[in-house]
Amino acid sequence: MKITLHIWRQKDSKSKGFLEKHLLDNVSPHMSFLEMLDVLNESLVSGGKEPVAFEHDCREGICGSCSMMINGCAHGPQAKTTACQLHMRSFKDGDSIYIEPWRAKAFPIIKDLVVDRNSLDRIVEAGGYISVSIGAAPDANSIPVSKNIADTAMDAAACIGCGACVAACPNGSAMLFTAAKVAHLNVLPQGQPERKTRVKAMVKQMDEELFGGCTNHGECQEACPKGISIDFIGLLNRDYLKASFSRDE
Amino acid sequence: MTLNSNIPDGPIEKKWDNHKFNTKLVNPANKRKYNIIVVGTGLAGASASATFGELGYNVKAFCFQDSPRRAHSIAAQGGINAAKNYQNDGDSVYRLFYDTVKGGDFRSREANVYRLAQISLNIIDQCAAQGVPFAREYGGTLANRSFGGAQVSRTFYARGQTGQQLLLGAYQALSRQIHKKKVTMFPRTEMLDVIVSNGRAIGIVVRDLVTGEISSHLADAVVLATGGYSNAYFLSTNAMGCNVTAGWRAHKKGAYFANPCYTQIHPTCIPVSGEYQSKLTLMSESLRNDGRIWVPKEKGDKRPANEIPDEERDYYLETRYPSFGNLVPRDVASRNAKERCDAGYGVGETGLGVYLDFRDSIKRLGEQAIRERYGNLFEMYERITGENPYKVPMRIFPAPHYTMGGLWVDYNLMTNVDGLFAIGEANFSDHGANRLGASALMQGLADGYFVIPYTIGGYLAKVNPGEVDENDSAVKEAVNQVEETTEKLISIKGKQSADYFHKKLGRIIWNECGMSRTKEGLEKAINEIPKLKGEFWENLSIPGNSKTLNQELEKAGRVADFLEFGELMCIDALTREESCGGHFREESQTETGEAKRIDERFSYVSAWEYKGENEKPELHKEELEFEHVKPSQRSYK
Numbered sequence: 062m063k064i065t066l067h068i069w070r071q072k073d074s075k076s077k078g079f080l081e082k083h084l085l086d087n088v089s090p091h092m093s094f095l096e097m098l099d100v101l102n103e104s105l106v107s108g109g110k111e112p113v114a115f116e117h118d119c120r121e122g123i124c125g126s127c128s129m130m131i132n133g134c135a136h137g138p139q140a141k142t143t144a145c146q147l148h149m150r151s152f153k154d155g156d157s158i159y160i161e162p163w164r165a166k167a168f169p170i171i172k173d174l175v176v177d178r179n180s181l182d183r184i185v186e187a188g189g190y191i192s193v194s195i196g197a198a199p200d201a202n203s204i205p206v207s208k209n210i211a212d213t214a215m216d217a218a219a220c221i222g223c224g225a226c227v228a229a230c231p232n233g234s235a236m237l238f239t240a241a242k243v244a245h246l247n248v249l250p251q252g253q254p255e256r257k258t259r260v261k262a263m264v265k266q267m268d269e270e271l272f273g274g275c276t277n278h279g280e281c282q283e284a285c286p287k288g289i290s291i292d293f294i295g296l297l298n299r300d301y302l303k304a305s306f307s308r309d310e
Numbered sequence: 311m312t313l314n315s316n317i318p319d320g321p322i323e324k325k326w327d328n329h330k331f332n333t334k335l336v337n338p339a340n341k342r343k344y345n346i347i348v349v350g351t352g353l354a355g356a357s358a359s360a361t362f363g364e365l366g367y368n369v370k371a372f373c374f375q376d377s378p379r380r381a382h383s384i385a386a387q388g389g390i391n392a393a394k395n396y397q398n399d400g401d402s403v404y405r406l407f408y409d410t411v412k413g414g415d416f417r418s419r420e421a422n423v424y425r426l427a428q429i430s431l432n433i434i435d436q437c438a439a440q441g442v443p444f445a446r447e448y449g450g451t452l453a454n455r456s457f458g459g460a461q462v463s464r465t466f467y468a469r470g471q472t473g474q475q476l477l478l479g480a481y482q483a484l485s486r487q488i489h490k491k492k493v494t495m496f497p498r499t500e501m502l503d504v505i506v507s508n509g510r511a512i513g514i515v516v517r518d519l520v521t522g523e524i525s526s527h528l529a530d531a532v533v534l535a536t537g538g539y540s541n542a543y544f545l546s547t548n549a550m551g552c553n554v555t556a557g558w559r560a561h562k563k564g565a566y567f568a569n570p571c572y573t574q575i576h577p578t579c580i581p582v583s584g585e586y587q588s589k590l591t592l593m594s595e596s597l598r599n600d601g602r603i604w605v606p607k608e609k610g611d612k613r614p615a616n617e618i619p620d621e622e623r624d625y626y627l628e629t630r631y632p633s634f635g636n637l638v639p640r641d642v643a644s645r646n647a648k649e650r651c652d653a654g655y656g657v658g659e660t661g662l663g664v665y666l667d668f669r670d671s672i673k674r675l676g677e678q679a680i681r682e683r684y685g686n687l688f689e690m691y692e693r694i695t696g697e698n699p700y701k702v703p704m705r706i707f708p709a710p711h712y713t714m715g716g717l718w719v720d721y722n723l724m725t726n727v728d729g730l731f732a733i734g735e736a737n738f739s740d741h742g743a744n745r746l747g748a749s750a751l752m753q754g755l756a757d758g759y760f761v762i763p764y765t766i767g768g769y770l771a772k773v774n775p776g777e778v779d780e781n782d783s784a785v786k787e788a789v790n791q792v793e794e795t796t797e798k799l800i801s802i803k804g805k806q807s808a809d810y811f812h813k814k815l816g817r818i819i820w821n822e823c824g825m826s827r828t829k830e831g832l833e834k835a836i837n838e839i840p841k842l843k844g845e846f847w848e849n850l851s852i853p854g855n856s857k858t859l860n861q862e863l864e865k866a867g868r869v870a871d872f873l874e875f876g877e878l879m880c881i882d883a884l885t886r887e888e889s890c891g892g893h894f895r896e897e898s899q900t901e902t903g904e905a906k907r908i909d910e911r912f913s914y915v916s917a918w919e920y921k922g923e924n925e926k927p928e929l930h931k932e933e934l935e936f937e938h939v940k941p942s943q944r945s946y947k
């Protein structure tokens with residue numbers, strides 16, 4: 062296959078970026094999208110030119126490292142698929158592909174397609190956990206959890222923290238990410254003691270970072286490679302409301 | 311130096327309790343005066359950092375990814391073992407201990423394995439309390455499955471994402487300590503050396519991967535939780551960034567490397583599709599429960615699989631191992647697939663693949679039943695290969711997956727360098743020559759949550775807090791050395807990328823130090839690798855400079871270490887003239903062609919000492935004793 066790439070190049074956070082054009086004329090449909098970028102980089106490096114910086118690690122759709130807008134879609138055109146799991150057979154011979162970094166105020170660009178997503182870590186640090194000391198846990202079966210609650214928690218916990226939801230949102234909101242973590246812990250019996258403080262602390266941190274507000278566009282759910290449902294945002298809003306009206310901390 | 315494993319006295323069931331009691335404690339008020347460095351935030355590193363923080367120590371944690379949550383542990387699918395016996399099917403601490411020693415082909419330490427089995431119980435309690443969404447029964451209790459050929463159901467799981475959920479649990483516990491300022495997190499920071507002064511580890515040298523700045527961090531103890539080295543083969547199921555750098559640089563500073571040739575090759579991975587292949591994807595082992603493995607009986611038969619009639623198919627595992635059939639252990643399945651492909655019977659474009667066929671189970675159970683069991687795996691397979699496994703058989707091939715070797719540690723998980731500890735896949739301790747499914751996650755969390763928090767206290771109680779000195783000449787020396795190496799790499803200005811050399815190295819190690827090995831092949835590799843290393847240092851290309859984010863520079867540093875380490879793997883393999891665990895030494899087989907272990911000569915841990923560049927490493931042996939599980943030959947016929 063012949064493919065024309067238009068890739069965002071940006072030297073560092075302070076420099077201005079631009080789209081750079083590259084022609085690849087020997088792309089196999091069996092390549093993954095990132096392998097296609099490897100081939101491009103390989104040729105850049107052996108010509109002494111700087112390769113395109115992009116983030117990746119597991120290449121199995123689970124670590125959440127890979128992060129790029131492909132033709133305007135977070136992680137590209139295929140639903141529920143991370144960029145690393147996308148394959149070139151999703152494109153046609155002769156296609157032009159535009160590749161850009163996540164664009165959001167809370168994710169400053171570091172270089173080319175690499176952005177800083179530590180704002181998401183800080184939301185978790187603010188309260189995205191159950192405060193149980195190590196060694197103090199009761200026997201695991203002493204806290205029964207009904208199967209559907211466990212399944213709901215797992216649905217929410219499947220979030221890989223890639224930030225596609227933020228990148229896809231016209232406001233750059235981290236509502237789906239935050240809601241998923243809140244829901245994972247707040248639906249479980251183990252998470253009840255901190256249910257209110259957790260949601261308040263996490264939402265507060267989210268507001269302090271440069272994320273935008275949620276105005277129910279639903280783009281986040283469409284872009285999420287793990288299919289996390291916006292129903293969790295409803296749960297977050299309910300819990301937040303209850304927590305705001307309650308006096309206990 | 312003599313190797314002292316420091317295994318406590320007493321009966322095996324009491325060793326750990328006695329040891330905990332006899333270990334000196336650090337006074338609670340003093341804990342905040344001690345600094346601990348933890349490199350790595352996978353299951354082992356994140357759980358250790360969180361626990362140290364909770365105990366009151368000051369912790370600095372490092373990882374090269376942009377967030378601690380992305381460590382490679384995230385990718386584990388299958389599950390985690392624990393001897394809870396919730397299914398009342400006869401499991402016990404002793405049985406898990408027994409299975410693990412036997413599974414490791416009698417090349418691990420009994421005392422360590424027993425402790426691991428004991429602690430497995432606490433891990434599940436801890437994780438459930440943290441909110442890890444384990445699979446549940448309708449009644450609300452935890453569900454289990456049997457995994458990797460175990461005869462009891464002791465594996466706990468969270469859909470196909472067990473590693474992810476366990477890591478998120480540890481990451482959350484770590485985040486809580488970061489919030490409390492007990493742990494300072496340094497993401498995008500790569501450790502490039504250990505600082506050793508007078509035989510004691512006092513810190514590390516790191517490079518900030520964004521600014522390129524090289525600096526030192528000092529501490530009273532250093533813990534390496536830096537994962538495994540399967541990427542020495544270039545293609546493996548590991549994440550792209552997994553590497554041996556931390557372990558190798560520690561080795562060059564005096565830490566012994568144990569059993570580097572013990573690697574595990576997983577039988578069911580998606581085969582390579584072309585030169586550009588960057589990594590291999592694991593397909594769950596559970597597929598072998600319902601899939602039948604075969605190749606055509608005729609060499610080079612290019613007909614589509616479905617057009618090859620039954621009598622022209624060679625179901626080689628079923629004929630060779632009638633009692634276990636397609637469920638033979640990982641090493642046996644892998645070796646046989648390679649043997650068939652080497653003999654010219656492989657399938658697919660490259661000839662490096664065998665069929666895993668679900669036709670008969672679909673016929674027997676219906677497509678729906680198969681979809682329920684393996685739906686997500688089938689989808690993943692189709693996404694990667696573009697083929698529908700409900701209609702045509704899957705193609706699979708073995709791939710490097712896990713490394714049992716690692717830094718040598720004693721019972722306290724301390725290396726032979728004072729104050730330098732290694733935990734998780736980075737150490738060698740518990741799996742012998744072969745790891746059982748679902749036991750790496752167990753070991754990572756056992757080490758991090760429950761072992762090292764005690765044993766490090768025993769070490770720290772013996773040293774004064776903060777006595778490490780910034781002006782120690784070892785600090786400056788180590789920093790200078792890292793700066794020099796970095797500049798040297800960047801100034802080669804040759805023509806080839808780091809990946810180019812990595813792929814070449816991978817091919818040599820895969821061919822000669824993979825599933826089956828010979829004296830001749832290993833000698834050839836030991837001859838070829840230094841040549842490749844020479845070529846690397848002459849013809850490497852790293853565009854850009856070292857003062858920015860430079861991913862080629864990161865890769866090059868790791869490949870430089872793999873080139874040296876790969877040679878040690880082969881040297882270790884050469885000295886081990888027996889077939890054992892995950893590997894087959896062709897000279898050491900039974901009359902029927904099965905693996906032959908030689909206990910009289912090789913019942914030891916190989917611990918290698920670095921002797922300097924271009925010098926031969928020195929082999930030290932830790933003899934293994936088996937009081938409880940008597941060594942026997944495995945047979946699956």
Ligand SMILES: Cc1cc2nc3c(=O)[nH]c(=O)nc-3n(C[C@H](O)[C@H](O)[C@H](O)COP(=O)(O)OP(=O)(O)OC[C@H]3O[C@@H](n4cnc5c(N)ncnc54)[C@H](O)[C@@H]3O)c2cc1C
Nearest residue numbers: 350351352353354374383388389501537734735748750751
């Ligand atoms: C595809 C796959 C599936 C698996 N499935 C299972 C399973 O079902 N059950 C099971 O028990 N096991 C499984 N395993 C094995 C298991 O996942 C690993 O052995 C285990 O997670 C390793 O954990 P760790 O904490 O030791 O290391 P890792 O999780 O690899 O973490 C290493 C850490 O070290 C850091 N690091 C490394 N080098 C440096 C450096 N130089 N400087 C700074 N930081 C550094 C990294 O950033 C990372 O944070 C699987 C493995 C694979 C590949």
Ligand code: FES
Nearest residue numbers: 118120125127145
């Ligand atoms: S590289 Fe891990 S999710 Fe894409």
